[in-house]
Amino acid sequence: MKVNKRILSLFLIFMQSCGISFFQGQGWFLMLLLLVINIQNIKNVNIKYLKKTPYFLFFFFALVILKSMFYDYTWVLYMFLVFFATSVFLLNYRNDTTLFFDDLYKFLTILFFYSLGHILVNVLFQSSLITTDLGMKPKTFIYLFYFNRVEFFPGFYRVQGLAWEPGNWQLFLNLYFLMSVFKKERLFKLGLIGLCIISTFSTNGYILLTLNVFNLIIYSKRKFIILPIVGLVSFLLFPLVLSNIQEKFSGDKMLSGLARSRDLYIGAALIKDSPFLGVNVLKINSIPIVKEVKSNTFFSVADQNQYSAYDGFISDGYLNGFLEVFLLWGLFFGLLLYYFFYKSPLFLTKSFAFSFCIISFLSFTAEPITQTSFFYLFPLSTLLFGKRGLYSADAHAINA
Template sequence: MLTGTVYAALWGPMIFVLSTIVLAIIFLRDFKVPYATNLLITYLVISLMFGAVLFIHFIAVPFSNDPVAYIILYFRFIIIGLFFMHLKGRNIDFGLLLHGALKFIACHAIIGFILSFFVIRFVVNVNSEDLNSNTFLYAFFYNSSFDLFGITVYRNQGLFWEPGILQIFMNFLFFMSSFVFRNKRYQVIAAILILTTYSTTGIAILLLQFIVLLFSGNTTRIQKIIVASFLVVVALPVFILNYNQKVNEGDTSSSEVTSSIMRVYDFAEGVNITGRYPLTGIGMSGDTYKSVKSSSTSLLSGYSSEFVDLIADRRSSNSIMYFLTRFGIPFVFAWFLLIYKQGLTKEKRWLFLLIIIISNLSEPLILDPFFVLIACSGLYSLFRFKLVGSKPYAI
């Protein structure tokens, strides 16, 4: 609910407060569990360690910094830590829980996509400072469309503010259904839903997973034939069509610009700033980012002055570059190492990490709750402690 959804954009602070209260109540109830004290000690140690790291980074940055941004990130970490410790206190399988949540998101996306052909005339506009969306009953959301053989098709975005976010979660569903739980039904559903998002990045990640699946030793010859057929006949042609449309769209004389050009600019700016401040980055102050950011006018030649002005006030859409410019290479390397060590599965961890990296090259989500939860699971997996009346237990 707090990562990329329309509800987070509309009522994020309220949802965060309610989630915090609920998690605190649940965590307090866990003290009935015999080993709750051990969980609490582990939780406090990790929370203090992470707080110390953030504080050291805050004072090490050679610019005026934004303490509020650090406090928000820290509170996000400790609240998510409460949730994770509850899962461990009750021996709830994190991977199984996430797989169930992803299946729910998929079912909602199926219904929303089918309804889009019938209810689009009944949608109403929802506006806020960070969001402009069309909704049907505040349950289904529609923003962008594309033409398919003369038919207007609305890109599937599910609960999220744009299709590019739904594809991230559906690629995770495809990964878990293919390599962890071997659920062929949701493997197919996830693949189809990724195609309905019409996201270039999403389809590219799906193609990568298909290729890995083809060379996986866990698939039979028949399964490989089916996967290869779907790859060549469906996924690859859709990717080529999608890529060609997006490369050729847009008018360089207007202020409208393709998202691909904006992402190239964000990447170039990120490399530039990271190269100048590789160890600490520039901190989490938005004003500092604007003052440090170079003009890079060569990337914007041919576009209107209005667009160039808009660029100066826009947050980077590239989470990886955003992360690097804010925190520097050592912190980001450690963060992705924790994501690699995530507590979801040991199956093809490199691919799981690669999906996260590629997805966040085009979406500003790397410090949102879902990805903080993944990193948090990796951090807790590094600790071992003894449960009361039981053998040593690795979190």
């Protein structure tokens, strides 16, 4: 059976962006493999476009020169590899950017069925799960199905699939729900996707699922059927959703919600302090104001029973991926990247682009996955295929 090169490439991008860490140097390996698989795209490029390449690369190298004052060259080389490999992959769509929607949908369909398998495993083989030594130490069943290591409630673990955290897995399931709404898929299928999202027990996932349900109501022509069903399901699930949200602000899982507010304060303070060049995100914990904000945030809420978690709370990395873009590139270039993300010709319509961005950006606020190939897919596609992009003459996106 012939493997679809573009679908395989999307899998590599997913694993580099938020996949479980199976071995040291996984990110380098995946990006090199992405480049090798798609290297033929460079050979097929018209020579007239290659003459424009220096102008395209200037944007990146100008930023690299600025950021080299903060980062070592290993990081610079890695980010260049991410930019370059992602750009070479995008050349698959230079003649028809609408193909990306179909490819992404096919890839997410695979993740959807894989996620359904996790639910069955959780019900039938929960006692057979073992803890692994992989990144974040997830539990697994025969090393094919992966769950968060902490039991969410008796008899059930949070589904995380091949992502290193359930919050990342829910993002791709919610994007699949959104794309299925725009493709006018059956309510039964949408319900199964919703079930997969619920099985992640992600607060962000629930919020984004709610937004997706509003999309379903807005774009569906069968509102008289959908509204009663949505109302009934919402009534049944409301206690579960409410309990999950409350635990973020009180109880055993309170520190998870506290970390979100902590990173919001830190991000705002650092952007205010260094709005143009940003900061070294890799060494963010060594910045004095960060230590101060973390300590003040912890002791303002935590009780004595939680003091043992202080060291972990202080040493924890920065989790707000949305603000991390501004910390990494500065306020101006950060806004420019988000603008390019929204204007991506990979989106079929403006309404779809808006919904896709809302779901992605809200998810980024809790997941540090904006220094990845998946994130840069969209702004890079604007630089390549936008109205004034490098390959704009070849692109035939539908931006209606």
